[in-house]
Amino acid sequence: MGKSSRRPAASRPSTADAEVPVVGQREPCPCGSGKKYKACHGRARASVETPVGRAFEGLHGEPDWVALREIVPAATATLELAPALRRKASGDQPAVDQLTVATVLPLAWPAMRRSDGQVLVGLQTGGGSGDPSRDVGTAAAAAVAAEPGTPITLTDLPAQGPRLQDVLAPDATLTVTVHDGFEFWVEGAQDLDPQVRESLERANSAVIPTVRLTGVEAAYWCQIGDRTHLRWVLPQDEDSLLDALARLHAGGRSGLGEGTRYVGAFRAHGLLVPVWDLPEGSSAEDVEEPAAEFAQRLDEALAVTEPLTYDERRARAGVVSRQLTLR
Known part of the structure; x- marks a missing residue:
């Protein structure tokens, strides 16, 4: 069954x-x-x-x-x-x-x-x-x-x-x-x-301060209490996107600059939404350039066709384990 x-x-x-x-x-x-x-x-x-x-x-x-x-x-x-x-x-x-x-x-x-x-x-x-x-x-x-x-x-x-x-x-x-x-x-x-x-x-x-970035699509800076985050809805095929994120994460390139941390992703309506912690006091303007640079790195990682390495497979497992689903 x-x-x-x-x-x-x-x-x-x-x-x-x-x-x-x-x-x-x-x-x-x-x-x-x-x-x-x-x-x-x-x-x-x-x-x-x-x-x-x-x-x-x-x-x-x-x-x-x-x-x-x-x-x-x-x-x-x-x-x-x-x-x-x-x-x-x-x-x-x-x-x-x-x-x-x-x-x-x-x-x-x-x-x-x-x-x-x-x-x-x-x-x-x-x-x-x-x-x-x-x-x-x-x-x-x-x-x-x-x-x-x-x-x-x-x-x-x-x-x-x-x-x-x-x-x-x-x-x-x-x-x-x-x-x-x-x-x-x-x-x-x-x-x-x-x-x-x-x-x-x-x-x-109850409104959470939120700003849409101007340099990339569907990326939103938000502040919850004294913590700031970036939540970015990405349109790519999920499997390809997870592979690309794993390649970046394994290479230490999944962050958005000094003091930032990729914390995982959730799934909403068939798309992945990666989330980053940002340094306390960071503004939306502060993350504009790092987000644009990450978008370029992500495109490069998406273009790679070779199988994932051992370290990249481990990174992918970690990325997947930190997902949650919203509908």
Whole structure:
């Protein structure tokens, strides 16, 4: 019997589970258990489908999509909609030809259409289809069709809904803007709903300072307490990337300069995310040049076709042993 046949199938939430509001995956569960939502009632809403390995494959900037879904606290990007989903202006209704994706929205709404007609979609909201691209795409399509001033809540698992790849224009380019907080939720709002205000204050209090590097793609400096790190989502094939990282690690070239340390990698949506510890007080600017130099070393290591040496195989085993998985 294979492993997949022994794995218990996830179930849909019970009636009691359904009464617990959906919130961000890392927020405390509203049921009062003290656990994070993803480890409590969020788990009950897990998919009965087989999870999609690379949900954002085919989208421009796949590594940044993964970063926005998993490691960036507050960020937005505005993209063009697919022609079939665009709506022309009608009466007092504004045209809709683009949407803004955000890491998180107020009250962890999957999507919303603001009173000014702008469509916002949350990437870190829990879904149930097993495919984050389908969860987000279905919420986006619903928001485009909604009346202005409408938040979107999805109660059914969107097993057949559109994916982001269907919702966005084929040439839609992801340009990420990282924010210090979530004030973008309420830009232009005259009156702020008390629930939204409370959600904004709670979200702002938990924001980890984060900066996207400018010299390389999908690399994010962050500060957690008095420690600084670089988390970098890489697009290469996993086996080839692990071999390349092993070659660099065995040769003492896996760091990002003096005082830095490669600490391992985690897997998210089919891509590897290596992580480095940086010296205390290091800024994002300090790591720009070392990151660019590492990118060049990595390309050179990826081009090597010879089998790994004994030391490189040992280094690869160490790299693999320090992995953990996020979905």
